[in-house]
Amino acid sequence: MENNKKDTFRSIPTIKDVAIAAGVSLKTVSRVINNSDNVRPETREKVLAAIKAIGYQPNAIARSLRVKKTYTIGVIIADITNSFYSAIVRGIEDVAVSKNYSVLIANSDEVLKKEKLYARVFVEKQVEGMIIVPASGSQKYLENLAGHLPLVFVDRYPEGISAPVVKVENEKGAYDLTSHLLDHGYEEIAFIGYEPALTTAQERFAGFQKALQERGLKPRPELIKTGNKTVLDAYHATEEVLKQPRRPQAIFAANNFMMQGALRALNHAGLEVPRDVAVVGFDDFEMADAFRPRLTVVSQPAYTIGREAACLLFSKMENRSGGAEAVVLPTELIIRESCGCLRRKLEHELRFR
Amino acid sequence: MENNKKDTFRSIPTIKDVAIAAGVSLKTVSRVINNSDNVRPETREKVLAAIKAIGYQPNAIARSLRVKKTYTIGVIIADITNSFYSAIVRGIEDVAVSKNYSVLIANSDEVLKKEKLYARVFVEKQVEGMIIVPASGSQKYLENLAGHLPLVFVDRYPEGISAPVVKVENEKGAYDLTSHLLDHGYEEIAFIGYEPALTTAQERFAGFQKALQERGLKPRPELIKTGNKTVLDAYHATEEVLKQPRRPQAIFAANNFMMQGALRALNHAGLEVPRDVAVVGFDDFEMADAFRPRLTVVSQPAYTIGREAACLLFSKMENRSGGAEAVVLPTELIIRESCGCLRRKLEHELRFR
DNA sequence: CTGTTAGCGCTTTCAA
């Protein structure tokens, strides 16, 4: 009966079946598959023919167990649905593919508990390295969990653990964006921010503040709304800010979710950008350029962040040496129209007509 | 020397190390880990303590080899960077996670050769099922490759193989969108389309055509531009269409890339939407609502597509029975402003002021 | 309730 099973269900052929079919030993088949050692051409042909004939597919799991190499890395991001992270993932995948690696992916939704769970699963599945967008809280757990498994963090600094980070000049980007608004003469700027425990949020706020301070200004507390998690939160935060007796002249949206919320609230309030209030955002996205008015933003090289992170990871995986401890990529101020540059241009045109 | 290695590098602890540390047998440890059989509480404690003490992590690869189960599925999409696909992936992942599965992901970029390669790698890595957005060409190769591995296709029909598909009512969606344009009185409609070999493209074009035919109209050939792969292609196609002696009154963008290209070309040509030309697109996206004017689109339930596909896959994985052979999800016409409804509204307001 | 033995599919000695 036990043997029947093999015959009736025609179980998946193994290297052994190939060996029998070709009339050679297991090792010879193995050699042909990995073309590792010298094999006599005729023998090789015989083996190849047998492989074709019985439809043999190597079992990477068995191979992995033996050679202790899975050719797989793990990636944990906040949410693949956010275009910033999906671009990062694409960057990672492209370098992974070029090294014949696969990638396991998971969404933490900024929840540390999920991050921990996925990290553990990935470690158990013997990934050879992990790239993580750390949720707020401590990543100390990875010390025991991942041992000496190569790790690279992305977008933000982790807490309680030291490992390379690939990130962006958040403070400078926010400073540039705010300064540009200030150049327009807008001094009453609302700040729509997200989770303040995240280092990116802190850096961006610092840049915002620095630009104001430099001109002897300081933020009006009632215009600072942090801790928004969703587009809807940002929508409500913007609504509140617009209800202030002295309406802000401009809005600084700290990421693309905040931007969406702000834009919708403005739209809903019947306010026109930039005529009634100017808007700028941190993080560019595909459609920002097709918008009316076109959105002024600071762009982050998301795809490059992914590539750099993956390159760093692979360099750590290949030689156990350290490599860079942080890669800080530049942001770029992309001036379009929502900051008020449209209005300026129109005024200019009207004047000279 | 060989043994030294184990000691100096403190190799990863195995179940055997735990057994020795706890003074029990391998099997007992295994039982505790999987809490499969009854184990005396004291023994269990002893084992648990040993696991903690030496920092043991189960090796899922070894386990997989033994039980022939990897708790992993493979997903091959066109491009994770496209918000439509990233939403699908999120849907898939959410159900995978709920079943304790991980997902391996790869981007085919609509290139059959890449699709084949990734499919093979995933099969070798013993995924228990695959969800694929099939590239144009034939998926017949999967018959030999995947054997009886459960397969679900998504977004479009594959060729040369029969397996369940989760897709959307493309023809009806395109029909609705076009009819709405026609209701506005626009009869000269340009069609900016993508790869015509894809079944979605065919269905959408069919819907477009059907709506015209129903009113005794037919498309002007010089306004039909298919085969655009990128946003830039769509940009150029739209430019050409706008150069026609009789400019179209409206543009139908067949997916969100086409939409972007069209919008940019319009913007660049200094044409205002919908005053100068109306625009509608197939596939909604996050920002469509924050646009000025707000974009009229047919929305596809991308996240749900992913969920449905995953549910179907798991049902195939669990019982070998067939399950549904196709799930066709409804589209929704979301009327905003870019179709001309804004103009109408304004005209109405002006008239009654 | 616990232990022994065999073996998943593959590669790596080591020997022929």
Add this chain to the structure above:
DNA sequence: TTGAAAGCGCTAACAG
């Protein structure tokens, strides 16, 4: 150039 045997880390049988 080829083969036999051992073992990667784990679990399924089968005893005890």
